[in-house]
Each structure stands twice: as C-alpha cells, then as structure tokens.
Amino acid sequence: MAPPGEDLILHETTLTAQYGMSRTPIRQILQRLAYERLVETKSGVGTVVVAMAEDNRNRDLVTHRGILQAVLLHQLPPLTIAQHSDILALAGMASMLEDEDRDLHYDLRNRMHALLAEVIPDPILRDTFSASFWRVVRWHMQDLASDKKGAAETLRNLIRHIAGYTPRDSTDLFRCVIDGELAPAGI
Structure with missing residues (x-):
C-alpha cells in the first residue's frame, strides 16, 4: 500500500516478477482495477493509481449510500x-x-467486502457496490495515514455496529452498514 498523496505507478514486468505470475493474469487484474476506476493506464507510463481528491469525498460517500440503498x-x-x-x-x-x-485495517475491510458482495444477487449491482466500496476503503486508508486513532475507532465502531444486526437477516445487515459507515459522516 502506498502512502496517500504518493504517486504509484504499476509496471506489468515488475508485478510479474514480484508475484511470480505471467503477464496475462497481471493484465487481467489491472484491467479489473481500471474497470473499477482505481487505476488508469497511461501509454508510455504504465498503470497509475487514480488519486483521491478531497473535494470528491462527500460525493463518493453519497454515491456509496445510494448503492447500498439500491441493494x-x-x-x-x-x-x-x-x-x-x-x-x-x-x-x-x-x-x-x-x-x-494498516494491514489489519485493510484485511478487515477486505473481509467485510467479501461478506457483503456475496449476498448481493444482481451481478451488475454487485460490481457497482464493489467499485464504490473500494473507494470508501481508500478514503479510510487515507484517514488512517493522517489520524490513526480516529480511523481505527471509526472502523471498530462500524464493525461493532454491523455485528449488532439481526442474525442471518442480510437486509438488516446492509441497513447496519449504512448506519455504521455513513451516518457518522453525516451522509
């Protein structure tokens, strides 16, 4: 994970060597990241991680809320x-x-994503949810870089709130995600 504000360029050859994979699966992964608007491929440069603009934070969170409500x-x-x-x-x-x-912050978010995405029946909505979810994760990781204590407390509270859902009721689970993730941000 690159620190926020630091340009990160992903080169296929470096990634193939680092992960011991051929170029084809690396390209597929980069294409998926581009589809989710997390990276952008620039000719002659490589694949660049898309920067997060603070001006877009509220828009991104409102969008995420709308997608959760669509679920x-x-x-x-x-x-x-x-x-x-x-x-x-x-x-x-x-x-x-x-x-x-940082690794556990990411792991918790990653596991939460897998759990939630698995429940969404519509594949298009699931993909949309995933793209939006990872944008929220990037905001969280950026917050973690500037306020470790605040970001950790936010994540603990979110997961505590989610774990208080009505057991086995996935609709209530998603309501708890909305309340736990977005209500504290005023969204």
Missing part, C-alpha cells in the same frame, strides 16, 4: 450460519485492532 431494493437471501460466524469473527478481529496496523 436494499432487492430480495436478499438469508445469511448462512457460516456467513453469520464470519461477521462475528470480524467483530472479534476488530476488537484487537491496533491503531497503526
């Missing part, structure tokens, strides 16, 4: 016992979160 328009399946257990495990992990542990 609630669908008939969502009940969560399995395994999915419910994963939510409880997230809460346990979050309770042990140390403020400066």
Whole structure:
C-alpha cells in the first residue's frame, strides 16, 4: 500500500516478477482495477493509481449510500450460519485492532467486502457496490495515514455496529452498514 498523496505507478514486468505470475493474469487484474476506476493506464507510463481528491469525498460517500440503498431494493437471501460466524469473527478481529496496523485495517475491510458482495444477487449491482466500496476503503486508508486513532475507532465502531444486526437477516445487515459507515459522516 502506498502512502496517500504518493504517486504509484504499476509496471506489468515488475508485478510479474514480484508475484511470480505471467503477464496475462497481471493484465487481467489491472484491467479489473481500471474497470473499477482505481487505476488508469497511461501509454508510455504504465498503470497509475487514480488519486483521491478531497473535494470528491462527500460525493463518493453519497454515491456509496445510494448503492447500498439500491441493494436494499432487492430480495436478499438469508445469511448462512457460516456467513453469520464470519461477521462475528470480524467483530472479534476488530476488537484487537491496533491503531497503526494498516494491514489489519485493510484485511478487515477486505473481509467485510467479501461478506457483503456475496449476498448481493444482481451481478451488475454487485460490481457497482464493489467499485464504490473500494473507494470508501481508500478514503479510510487515507484517514488512517493522517489520524490513526480516529480511523481505527471509526472502523471498530462500524464493525461493532454491523455485528449488532439481526442474525442471518442480510437486509438488516446492509441497513447496519449504512448506519455504521455513513451516518457518522453525516451522509
């Protein structure tokens, strides 16, 4: 993870060497990131991570809220016992979160994404949710760089709030995400 404000250029050859993969899967990953507007490929330069503009933060959060509300328009399946257990495990992990542990911040967000995306029945909405979710994660990681204690407390509170959902009710889970993620930001 690059620190916020630092330009990060991703070169295929470097990535293939770093991860021991051929160029084809690396290209597919970069294409997916470009599709989600997280990177931009520039001819002769490489793939550049798209910078976050503070002026867009509110827009990004409002968009994310709208996408979460669109998810609630669908008939969502009940969560399995395994999915419910994963939510409880997230809460346990979050309770042990140390403020400066960037990797655990990211891991918690990544696990939360996997849990939520798995429940969304419409593949187009799922992709839209994912793109928006990762933008929110980038805002969180940027906040973490400037205010470790505040960002960690925000994440702990979010996961605590999510874990308080009505067990196995995925609709209530998404409502808790909206309330826990966006209400504190005034969105």
